[in-house]
Amino acid sequence: MAKDPNETEKKTQNRNAIIKIATQVFNKYGFDKTKMDHIAKATGKGKASIYYYFKSKEQIFQSVVLTEAVAFRHTIIDALAATENPVNKIKVYVLTRMNIIKIYTNFQNALKNTKLRHIDFVERLNRVYDREEIRLFKDILEEGVNKKLFNVQDLDLAAMALIMAVKGIEDYVFRTKDAEEFTSRIDQLLNLILHGIII
Numbered sequence: 001m002a003k004d005p006n007e008t009e010k011k012t013q014n015r016n017a018i019i020k021i022a023t024q025v026f027n028k029y030g031f032d033k034t035k036m037d038h039i040a041k042a043t044g045k046g047k048a049s050i051y052y053y054f055k056s057k058e059q060i061f062q063s064v065v066l067t068e069a070v071a072f073r074h075t076i077i078d079a080l081a082a083t084e085n086p087v088n089k090i091k092v093y094v095l096t097r098m099n100i101i102k103i104y105t106n107f108q109n110a111l112k113n114t115k116l117r118h119i120d121f122v123e124r125l126n127r128v129y130d131r132e133e134i135r136l137f138k139d140i141l142e143e144g145v146n147k148k149l150f151n152v153q154d155l156d157l158a159a160m161a162l163i164m165a166v167k168g169i170e171d172y173v174f175r176t177k178d179a180e181e182f183t184s185r186i187d188q189l190l191n192l193i194l195h196g197i198i199i
Contacts, residue, residue: 011053014053015053015054015063017043018039018043018045018050018053018054018060019060019063019064019067021043022039022042022043022060022061022063022064023064023067023068023106024042025038025039025042026061026064026105026106027106030109031057031061031106031113031116032115034057034061035057036050036051036057039057039060058119058121061106061119062119062121064106065106065107065110065121065122066125068104068105068106068107069104069107069125069129071104072104072107073132075096075100076093076096076097076136079092079093079096080092080093080136080140085149086140086141086143086144086147086150087144087149087198089140089143090137090140090194091186091187091190093136093140093166094166094169094186094190095186097166097170098169098170101170110122110125110126111125111126111129112171130163133163134156134159134160134163137159137162137163138155138159141155141158141159141162141197142155144197148199149199150197150198150199151197151198151199152197158197162193166193169189
């Protein structure tokens with residue numbers, strides 16, 4: 001017997017509503033301190049209703065993080081697509097990341113909080129994200145080489161070096177919440193980071 005499309009749509013809407021509210025709950029309490037009771041109370045549903053859509057708190061957190069990860073990636077890609085110069089793309093990439101750290105808090109926590117690595121999907125997410133980031137930086141660097149803006153012999157090595165530098169800056173901003181100070185000095189910092197590859 002075929003499923004009622006209206007019923008399926010309603011289930012999807014209810015599930016998305018739980019994810020949206022759970023995002024706020026995880027932001028408030030963090031993963032470890034969040035209880036299913038918190039999520040149930042925030043949604044105005046009983047715990048049984050929450051368990052109908054999700055098997056566990058971990059599964060809700062996974063849905064929250066993956067939703068934020070998709071939005072994070074789209075924000076980055078859209079910002080890069082609106083930029084032509086490869087040098088500026090690196091600047092836009094770094095600035096965009098810094099500006100949306102506070103928005104996608106659960107995604108950032110999943111990437112940076114080593115206490116969450118025991119959750120299987122968090123470890124997989126980190127591996128996928130690292131590969132995606134290297135590919136993205138390689139594309140920018142290769143474009144810069146083709147346009148004779150960069151002098152790079154090893155794209156993989158250069159991409160990894162840039163990522164390490166950016167993550168170091170990001171960790172500072174993430175800890176201090178001082179994105180405004182960072183943004184005001186972005187040109188100086190990028191000149192230091194890119195020194196040696198710009199022709």
